[in-house]
Amino acid sequence: GAVVSQHPSRVICKSGTSVKIECRSLDFQATTMFWYRQFPKQSLMLMATSNEGSKATYEQGVEKDKFLINHASLTLSTLTVTSAHPEDSSFYICSARIRGLAGGRDEQFFGPGTRLTVL
Amino acid sequence: GEDVEQSLFLSVREGDSSVINCTYTDSSSTYLYWYKQEPGAGLQLLTYIFSNMDMKQDQRLTVLLNKKDKHLSLRIADTQTGDSAIYFCAERDMGRRALTFGSGTRLQVQP
Numbered sequence: 001g002a003v004v005s006q007h008p009s010r011v012i013c014k015s016g017t018s019v020k021i022e023c024r025s026l027d028f029q030a031t032t033m034f035w036y037r038q039f040p041k042q043s044l045m046l047m048a049t050s051n052e053g054s055k056a057t058y059e060q061g062v063e064k065d066k067f068l069i070n071h072a073s074l075t076l077s078t079l080t081v082t083s084a085h086p087e088d089s090s091f092y093i094c095s096a097r098i099r100g101l102a103g104g105r106d107e108q109f110f111g112p113g114t115r116l117t118v119l
Numbered sequence: 120g121e122d123v124e125q126s127l128f129l130s131v132r133e134g135d136s137s138v139i140n141c142t143y144t145d146s147s148s149t150y151l152y153w154y155k156q157e158p159g160a161g162l163q164l165l166t167y168i169f170s171n172m173d174m175k176q177d178q179r180l181t182v183l184l185n186k187k188d189k190h191l192s193l194r195i196a197d198t199q200t201g202d203s204a205i206y207f208c209a210e211r212d213m214g215r216r217a218l219t220f221g222s223g224t225r226l227q228v229q230p
Contacts, residue, residue, distance in 0.1 A: 032216060034216075034218075043207065043220045043221060043222045044162075044207070044218075044220045045220075046217045046219075049216060093161055093162065095162075097216060107164070107167075108218060109164075110161045110162040110163075110164075111161055112160060112161040113159075113161045
């Protein structure tokens with residue numbers, strides 16, 4: 001099956017620093033990737049939709065200047081948490097979309113997640 | 120907007136069947152999914168069902184969809200301790216690319 005990787009898997013940083021998280025589709029090209037955030041014991045909440053070669057689309061309430069998304073190629077999207085604060089501590093999960101599967105459906109494959117802890 | 124709800128916790132004994140329920144509000148949902156998340160890990164797609172189906176079976180997993188009541192269930196037969204995890208249902212409609220997730224059901228399997 002399709003594989004999506006994330007790097008790093010875990011990061012601890014000081015308040016005020018910026019953290020970059022990479023999401024890669026390893027064996028397929030993804031024109032669309034999604035970034036989700038999951039707080040402890042809660043569900044995944046969509047943050048933004050990342051489209052290759054264009055600006056990301058952010059969900060309501062997500063600050064685009066704080067969560068910078070760059071989808072530079074068909075296999076890589078990055079999320080940069082700028083000036084991170086303790087309330088940004090969360091589990092960040094990306095997914096990559098494959099289109100044109102059997103039955104006309106598309107499907108998302110999820111990365112393993114990145115746990116960010118801001119001290 | 121779309122809303123997906125699940126019960127938070129289910130405990131079963133090893134060997135029993137587990138049934139995890141989900142309700143959704145979006146009548147234009149096209150695909151409905153079940154994902155499994157183990158502690159500290161990402162999401163693993165277990166199965167999905169298209170909205171024009173009412174049942175799908177895949178080995179130990181059976182998905183039932185009642186479109187009229189907007190109710191989705193996942194039955195796991197012969198539940199094993201390795202099935203202990205959080206199970207998320209998710210829905211997507213044709214006009215929206217991203218998934219809307221339920222709150223997740225924590226399944227605990229007692230030996």
